[in-house]
Amino acid sequence: MKVLGVETSCDETSAAVVRDGGEILSNVVSSQIALHRPYGGVVPELASRNHLRLINSVVEEALAESRTSIEQIDAIAATYGPGLASSLLIGLNTAKGIAFATGKPFVGVNHIEAHLYSPLLTNAATDALPMVSLIVSGGHTILAHATTIGEHQILGQTVDDAAGEAFDKVAKLLGLGYPGGPEIEKRAEQGNPAAIEFPRSMLHDASDNFSFSGLKTAVLYFLRKNPQHCVEDVCASFQEAVVDVLVAKTLRAAVERRVKTVSASGGVSVNRRLRKALADGCKDHGLQLLLALPGLCTDNAAMIAALGYHKLQSGKRSDFSLEVAPSIGLGDGGRG
Ligand code: KG4
Ligand code: ZN
Numbered sequence: 001m002k003v004l005g006v007e008t009s010c011d012e013t014s015a016a017v018v019r020d021g022g023e024i025l026s027n028v029v030s031s032q033i034a035l036h037r038p039y040g041g042v043v044p045e046l047a048s049r050n051h052l053r054l055i056n057s058v059v060e061e062a063l064a065e066s067r068t069s070i071e072q073i074d075a076i077a078a079t080y081g082p083g084l085a086s087s088l089l090i091g092l093n094t095a096k097g098i099a100f101a102t103g104k105p106f107v108g109v110n111h112i113e114a115h116l117y118s119p120l121l122t123n124a125a126t127d128a129l130p131m132v133s134l135i136v137s138g139g140h141t142i143l144a145h146a147t148t149i150g151e152h153q154i155l156g157q158t159v160d161d162a163a164g165e166a167f168d169k170v171a172k173l174l175g176l177g178y179p180g181g182p183e184i185e186k187r188a189e190q191g192n193p194a195a196i197e198f199p200r201s202m203l204h205d206a207s208d209n210f211s212f213s214g215l216k217t218a219v220l221y222f223l224r225k226n227p228q229h230c231v232e233d234v235c236a237s238f239q240e241a242v243v244d245v246l247v248a249k250t251l252r253a254a255v256e257r258r259v260k261t262v263s264a265s266g267g268v269s270v271n272r273r274l275r276k277a278l279a280d281g282c283k284d285h286g287l288q289l290l291l292a293l294p295g296l297c298t299d300n301a302a303m304i305a306a307l308g309y310h311k312l313q314s315g316k317r318s319d320f321s322l323e324v325a326p327s328i329g330l331g332d333g334g335r336g
Contacts, residue, residue: 001074002066003312004098005305006059008091009083009111010138011035011042013054016301017066017073021309022121025066027295027302030054033179040178041168048086055094062301070102077308080108080318081325082139088324096320107311108318109304112140112330117149117310118303119263119290128261128290132254134246135330136274137266138164138179141246142330143208143253149310154331155253156208163242164268166212170219170238174231184235185271191236196222198241200248208253215241239273247277254287263290267298 002025007014016027032050036042063070078095081088092108099106115135120128129149135142141163146152161169164181171180176187198218201211219238223229254262262282268274275291282289296303 001309001312002068002072003305003309004059004062004073004076005109005301005303005308006055006076006078006091006095007111007299007301007304008051008055008087009079009081010087010299011047012299013051013058013091014299014301015055015059015062016305017062017068018302018305018309021306021313024121024302025068026062027300028058028062028065029295029300030058037178040172042084044084044086047084048090051087051090055090059094059098070098073102073104075105075107075308075312077107077109077304077311079111079114079304080322081110081328083111083326085324085326088326092322092324096322100320105312105317106320107308107316108322109307109311110328110330111304112142113152114303114307115265116144116146116152116330117307118265118292118296120149121296121303121306122293123290128263128288130257130259131261131263131290132250132257132259134250134262134264134269135266136163136246136264136268138162138168140266140330141210141212143250144330145253145257145259149307150314152330154329156210156249158210158212160211160213161216163210163212163246164266166216166242167268169216173220173223174234179267181268181271184239185273187232187235188239188273191230191232191234193236193240195230195233196237198222198237200241200245203245203248208249210245210249212242239271243271243274243277246274247281250278251281251285251287255285259287261288261290265292265297270294270297
């Protein structure tokens with residue numbers, strides 16, 4: 001079964017064709033990062049205007065690259081939330097339009113849920129589930145326990161800033177570019193992660209929740225007190241504080257829930273320091289680690305098509321009354 005996936009929740013216009021939820025035939029991602037960079041963040045009005053400009057050609061390119069005609073597509077899946085309302089509308093309505101015109105089945109997909117299951121896309125581990133999954137992106141930091149695809153429980157989440165948001169805000173404080181994650185990672189490679197003792201918020205807290213706004217404030221105060229700071233050391237020490245907490249809490253949750261698999265997904269999971277620390281920790285605890293390929297960690301339509309396939313297989317269909325849900329959480333994933 002070939003599913004056409006469409007994703008426009010934030011600043012990437014993406015379309016993909018995925019066969020049977022696991023074989024990526026195409027995954028076209030048109031990034032608007034350069035467009036938003038001068039503003040230091042995503043400008044919703046600009047994003048939606050550009051989704052509208054790009055979406056038809058991105059869909060056509062995804063079909064062409066996969067050597068599939070629209071008639072050979074079996075179903076269409078699109079992100080309906082969470083994200084920017086004006087951006088979501090473009091992808092969702094395009095997908096509905098294609099489904100209506102072709103009479104193919106259509107299903108709405110929750111963007112966070114698609115991130116959660118994205119490590120399964122290219123890791124054919126049949127015994128992967130149940131797993132404890134860390135979803136770390138610009139908008140979310142969630143620990144979830146997934147028993148089968150589509151059945152999951154939130155164990156904990158950030159009580160303030162998302163991890164990616166902390167990377168972006170600290171990069172801004174340091175006068176680095178947008179998005180902040182890759183900029184900080186690059187400089188951290190030349191810095192000393194033990195140079196500055198930044199706080200590890202909620203590390204020993206009994207819950208599976210996270211907090212990153214205190215860390216961001218600690219960096220701000222440090223920079224004010226130390227105008228002659230070494231940027232590389234600040235980046236390395238900040239990154240280490242984030243990674244320490246993410247890894248320790250993910251491993252603890254996996255051990256407590258007695259799962260054999262840990263997975264990580266979302267834009268921040270591209271970070272090589274985080275990937276290495278997770279790999280080391282999982283090795284120490286005898287856990288299997290599933291990571292999405294870097295190109296599938298950030299926003300993309302392949303993960304939407306893949307989860308769409310599983311939803312369709314379990315009999316789910318959305319009708320054309322499905323509206324965008326900008327603030328939907330992971331817990332609401334079954335609604336589409
Ligand atoms: O999943 P994503 O593409 O979009 C959302 O759904 O939010 O994640 C984007 C976030 C941004 O905050 C960005 O700074 C962060 O992922 N990010 C990174 C890295 N690459 C992207 N954070 C840390 N290290 C990276 N290499
Ligand atoms: Zn995302």
